[in-house]
Amino acid sequence: MTVAVLGGGVTGLTAAWRLSAAGHSVRLFEAGPRLGGSIRTECADGWLVEAGPNSIQEDPPEIGALIRELGLGDERIEASPQARNRYIALAGGLRALPSPAAPLEFITTPMFSASAKWRISRESARGPLARVQDVSVGAFMRDHFGEEVVERVVQPFVSGIYAGDPERLSARYAFPRIWEAERTVGSLIRAGGHAAKRRRAEGLPAAPALISFRKGMQALTDAVAARLPEGCVALGADVRILEPGSAARWRVRWAGARGEDSAEFDSVVAALPAPALARLGIGATGAAPLAGLGAIEHPPVASVFVGYRRDQVSHPLDGFGALVPATQRRSILGVIFNSTLFGGRAPGGHVALTALAGGSLQPEVARLPPDELALRVCADLGALIGARGRPAFIRQTLWPRAIPQYNLGHGAHRDAMAACERAHPGLLIGGSARDGISVPSCILSGAALAKRVS
Numbered sequence: 001m002t003v004a005v006l007g008g009g010v011t012g013l014t015a016a017w018r019l020s021a022a023g024h025s026v027r028l029f030e031a032g033p034r035l036g037g038s039i040r041t042e043c044a045d046g047w048l049v050e051a052g053p054n055s056i057q058e059d060p061p062e063i064g065a066l067i068r069e070l071g072l073g074d075e076r077i078e079a080s081p082q083a084r085n086r087y088i089a090l091a092g093g094l095r096a097l098p099s100p101a102a103p104l105e106f107i108t109t110p111m112f113s114a115s116a117k118w119r120i121s122r123e124s125a126r127g128p129l130a131r132v133q134d135v136s137v138g139a140f141m142r143d144h145f146g147e148e149v150v151e152r153v154v155q156p157f158v159s160g161i162y163a164g165d166p167e168r169l170s171a172r173y174a175f176p177r178i179w180e181a182e183r184t185v186g187s188l189i190r191a192g193g194h195a196a197k198r199r200r201a202e203g204l205p206a207a208p209a210l211i212s213f214r215k216g217m218q219a220l221t222d223a224v225a226a227r228l229p230e231g232c233v234a235l236g237a238d239v240r241i242l243e244p245g246s247a248a249r250w251r252v253r254w255a256g257a258r259g260e261d262s263a264e265f266d267s268v269v270a271a272l273p274a275p276a277l278a279r280l281g282i283g284a285t286g287a288a289p290l291a292g293l294g295a296i297e298h299p300p301v302a303s304v305f306v307g308y309r310r311d312q313v314s315h316p317l318d319g320f321g322a323l324v325p326a327t328q329r330r331s332i333l334g335v336i337f338n339s340t341l342f343g344g345r346a347p348g349g350h351v352a353l354t355a356l357a358g359g360s361l362q363p364e365v366a367r368l369p370p371d372e373l374a375l376r377v378c379a380d381l382g383a384l385i386g387a388r389g390r391p392a393f394i395r396q397t398l399w400p401r402a403i404p405q406y407n408l409g410h411g412a413h414r415d416a417m418a419a420c421e422r423a424h425p426g427l428l429i430g431g432s433a434r435d436g437i438s439v440p441s442c443i444l445s446g447a448a449l450a451k452r453v454s
Contacts, residue, residue, distance in 0.1 A: 003453055004029060004252045004265040006239050009037025010439055011431040012271035013224040014066075014446025019269075020229050022454050027263065028228065029254055031238040031276070035225050038399065039439070041216030046347035048216050049305045051397040054336055054354060055079065055217070056439045059208030062447070063440045070223040072213060079210040083341045085319030088152060089328050089384055094315070097153065116148040126186040131172075131179075136408060140171035140178070144188055156323035159333040162437065163301045163359030164405050173414070174406040210320075212342050217439075237261075241281040242268055242427065249426040267426045269449045274298070274404050274413075274433040282424060289420050293413055293433060298401035300366035301358045304377045305338075307393035310351050314386030317351060322384060331365050331376035332357050335384070350392060355381065360405060370396050404432055428452050 001024045005016045008030030016028045034040075038052035058064045067076055087094040090111065098105035106117065123144050135143075141154045150166065158166040162174065172179045181191035196206035213219035225233070237256045245251040245264040253262040270277060278294035281287065321336040338345040338352040346352035355377045358366025368376070374394060381387040417429045428449050435445035 001025070001266045001453070002248065002264070003027075003267045003269060004239075004250065004263070005269045005271060006252075007037075007271035007273070007276070007431065008032070008035040008233070008235070009271065009273075009431065009442065010039060010221055010224075011435075011442040011446040011449070012269070013221055013228075014443050015269050015271055015430075015449045016232070016446075017224050017227050018447055018450035019453060020232070021227075022450065024453065026229065026232050027265070028233045029237040029239050029252070030233065030235050033235055035233065035235075036218060036221035038402075039217050039221050040397075041218035042395070043215070044395070045393065046350075047305070047307055047352060047393050047395075048338075048345045049395050050217055050338070050354065051303055051305075052399075053217055053439055054338060055210050055212045055341065057208045058211050059440060060444075061204070063443060066443065066447075067211075067220075070220070070227070072219060072223055075213045075215065075219055076211055077214055077342055079212075079320070079341050080343070082318055083210075083320045083337065087319055087322035088156060089322055089324040089330065090152065092383065094322050094384060096319070111152065112148060116146055119146040120149065120189075124187045124189045126182075128182070128184060128186040130183050134170050134172040134408060134411065136167050137169045137171045137174055138166035140182075141166070144182075151327060152325055156325045156334065159326070159359055159361065160323050160356070162405060163299055163333060163356070163403050164407075165360040168360070168405070168407045170406050170408050170410050173410040210341075214344060220439075239272075239280070241286055242283070242424075243281075243286065244284055267428070267453050269453065270427065270429045271431040271446060271449065272433075273401075273431070275401065277417075277429070277433060282420065282427070289423070290416060292416055296410075296413060296433065297360065297405040297407060298403065299358060299360045299363050299405070301356060301399045301402035302366040302368075302373060303397045303399070304332075304355045304357065304373065305393075305395040305397075306353045306355065306377065306381065306387075306391045307346055307350055308353070308387055308389075308391055310349055312387060312389050312392075313351055314388075315384075317385065321354075324380075324384075326361055330380045330384075331362070331373075332380045333359055333362075335381065353381065353385075353387075358402075366398060403437055406437075 003024050003026050005012050005028045016026050020026045040051040042049040086097045095111045098109040142150045185191040237254045239254040241253040243251050248264040248266050250265050250268050274293040274296040277290045317337045317340045323334040324330045332355045336354040430445040430449045
């Protein structure tokens with residue numbers, strides 16, 4: 001079978017790899033100049049810079065199996081035990097988030113008031129609840145834990161994951177695990193304990209490993225790309241129309257360096273971001289049945305990688321990083337302690353940090369001129385972790401349309417993609433617009449798309 005795969009991010013790469021391994025003739029179309037999508041690693045002067053994702057959770061087990069299959073077992077590295085702490089910026093400093101597995105930490109933490117601690121402790125008594133209507137993540141978590149937890153923990157975590165607004169994000173689609181946990185168990189605290197117990201019973205650690213690779217996250221997408229058949233990738237190929245073919249189901253039309261071109265395929269796998277799906281002409285009339293996906297919000301996010309000499313930073317950096325609640329009125333959403341998290345991210349005697357800015361709540365910050373953004377980021381790092389003086393290294397990346405927001409009403413977009421597939425046999429749709437925004441979700445989406453073709 002001949003298959004066109006649209007999109008060279010991790011979803012499209014995985015689908016193309018699995019399809020070619022199953023014996024199909026595959027052509028991968030990518031509108032940009034490179035493969036890998038938002039996964040991009042740069043090495044410069046002893047610094048390892050991640051422009052996109054810095055790490056992934058090795059969950060479910062299929063992710064670990066895929067890494068071994070790619071021959072990346074020796075390149076795989078787990079987060080350092082020193083990265084255990086997760087900090088929240090409060091009252092001008094950083095507070096370590098208490099571990100759910102450490103009751104004494106929870107009882108003694110100054111992060112929450114006595115009334116908030118009482119509210120959290122009562123959550124474990126909640127019974128199952130099957131909601132009829134979707135609600136925002138903010139409303140959902142407020143119902144379980146109260147306003148203080150939403151303000152100090154939920155909102156910054158949502159900014160760290162989605163760069164989004166918890167009062168607009170859908171609980172059902174943005175965080176399906178907690179939606180299902182409430183339906184089946186009720187208490188999110190008890191559901192977390194049950195999940196850890198199940199993992200231990202299966203011989204797995206209580207929590208999935210957080211991992212990267214010695215040469216950075218791009219090692220993953222590079223390894224998949226290296227396993228594709230020679231000559232099957234078309235870069236700079238912007239697919240615009242899918243129309244009925246003659247000898248096959250589909251004629252794919254694209255614009256490339258040599259102008260307009262086309263080819264016929266038995267099946268098409270569309271692993272494109274939502275804006276590209278919205279523009280795609282599909283069928284005999286060239287209509288755009290997925291035009292509504294253009295309404296999915298993609299806020300801008302700036303990733304600012306900053307390197308300092310170790311003696312320029314007073315904080316011990318003994319954690320994954322820090323998240324910044326909107327109430328703190330900072331320019332950054334949070335900061336990752338890269339050189340604590342994984343080795344080989346900074347030259348000797350230096351530390352590496354990645355600050356994120358922008359998102360749904362502060363899109364204008366991401367779009368600031370680079371010099372002004374750098375000044376704001378360094379000022380916030382000075383206030384939060386005691387960074388002093390001029391950075392030894394800095395690198396900025398702007399993602400003008402970053403993470404798709406699964407806001408309230410996202411179910412209508414999922415329904416539109418399903419309806420498009422039903423109306424156009426041989427067309428399959430997946431990726432971050434439909435199946436989840438995390439790297440593991442996109443990998444699983446690509447594998448599932450390939451299986452559906454087969």
